[in-house]
Each structure stands twice: as C-alpha cells, then as structure tokens.
C-alpha cells in the first residue's frame with residue numbers, strides 16, 4: 001500500500017496542522033467537541049495550543065516526555081474521516097476517540113464510561129472506506145489497555161458495542177425533535193439494539209474504527225454517559241457532563257502513561 005506522508009512544512013487543508021507542529025507525535029486523542037480539547041490535553045500533561053480551524057481545534061500535550069496530539073473531530077462521520085486522513089498523513093499511528101454518549105442498557109448509569117469494542121455502522125461515511133459487510137472493530141490491545149486503566153482507577157465502566165448514528169434525533173430514535181416524527185425504519189430500532197446487547201448511541205466511533213483500519217492505524221474509543229435513554233431522551237445536567245469528562249480523562253491518562261512508559265523501555 002502506498003502511503004502519502006506530508007512534507008514536514010506541509011500544512012493540511014482542513015486541520016491546518018503540519019508534521020513539524022506535531023513534533024513526532026504518533027498518538028492522537030480525538031474528542032468530538034473542540035471545547036473539550038484544551039481540558040483533555042491539560043489533564044494529560046503540559047500543553048501548548050496548536051491551531052483552530054473549522055471544527056478542528058488542536059493542542060499538543062506531553063505524556064512520559066512524549067508528544068501526544070489532541071484534536072477535535074467535530075460531530076459525525078464526514079468531519080471525523082477528514083481528520084483521520086490528515087492525521088495519518090502527518091504520521092499519527094494510533095487514535096483514541098474520547099466522547100460522550102447516551103446509554104441504552106439498564107445498569108449503565110449517567111457518568112459511567114463505555115469502552116467501545118465494536119460499533120454498529122448506522123452512518124454513511126465508513127461505507128466510503130469499506131463495504132458494509134466489513135466490521136467496525138476496535139484495536140484489541142488498545143481497548144484492553146483502556147479497560148485495564150478503568151479497572152485500576154476504579155472508574156465505573158463497561159466494555160460495550162455502540163451504535164454510531166449519523167443523526168442525534170431519528171437515528172437514535174428520539175421523539176423530542178422539532179416534528180417529533182421518526183421514520184418507520186427507526187421506529188422500534190432502540191429496542192432491537194437493546195435486544196442485541198448494544199450499549200450506547202453516539203455518532204463517530206464506527207467511522208473512526210473503519211477509517212482507521214483502512215488507513216492502517218490503531219483505534220480505540222471510550223465515551224462518558226451523558227444521557228440515560230432507558231429513562232429519558234434528555235441530556236443530563238452540566239454536573240454529570242463534568243463527572244463523565246473527569247472519568248474518561250482519568251482512564252485515558254492512566255492508559256497513555258502505561259503505554260508510553262512501556263514503549264519507552266523498549
């Protein structure tokens with residue numbers, strides 16, 4: 001497979017990042033929300049701002065004296081795939097989505113974290129990279145490491161299967177929308193996903209997993225629960241959002257320190 005790496009000074013069109021700016025980072029943390037980039041980076045280590053263009057806000061942080069990129073993907077598949085394409089060209093080899101989610105199983109509470117091992121491809125972008133028969137699966141070792149980190153940090157979590165939907169309302173069978181109408185195709189879909197053991201709804205993980213596989217990157221994903229869909233369609237309070245944020249930061253910090261320390265010893 002040909003790989004088209006960028007020249008050191010070459011600035012990527014969408015993310016406005018260059019290889020020089022990444023200082024050799026091969027690992028990226030990918031929140032959806034640009035507003036979470038700085039706090040996530042600072043929770044890992046000393047941080048410098050890089051750039052902000054469209055939905056892509058980025059910082060460089062340091063873990064075990066190694067640079068780690070934090071870059072937002074924006075919401076949904078298309079902007080996420082663009083982000084991965086450009087980061088691959090800049091030498092990123094490993095990505096971890098750090099997101100928020102709505103749980104659909106009893107027992108997954110507000111503020112809990114879901115470590116995602118696979119994703120239902122209820123989105124369109126990943127089909128541009130692999131046929132629908134191809135699974136959206138996480139990198140096994142990276143996912144195992146996140147689960148280990150959650151365990152040793154005593155963070156309430158489950159390892160699960162998410163449903164990545166292109167839409168927040170109909171695809172996630174929400175009726176509290178402008179019209180309140182959900183296409184017949186999606187009516188009753190939440191019950192079917194529950195029956196199949198799907199744990200949560202969000203919007204980017206399937207794209208991250210399939211695109212990463214197509215580009216030859218390792219990918220993992222974890223999401224904090226900010227809506228408990230077995231009880232309500234609403235998003236929980238800002239306090240719950242902060243609790244979830246705190247918890248996924250704790251897991252990622254522990255996992256990255258383990259991983260980069262191990263690699264430093266090799």
Ligand SMILES: O=P(O)(O)O[C@H]1O[C@H](CO)[C@@H](O)[C@H]1O
Nearest residue numbers: 032033075099100202203204
């Ligand atoms: O908090 P982030 O990472 O954006 O993730 C979730 O939040 C957004 C919807 O509110 C979607 O992007 C969804 O996947």
Ligand SMILES: O=c1cc[nH]c(=O)[nH]1
Nearest residue numbers: 100101102202203227
């Ligand atoms: O319910 C939710 C909460 C966060 N993000 C989603 O996509 N769905």
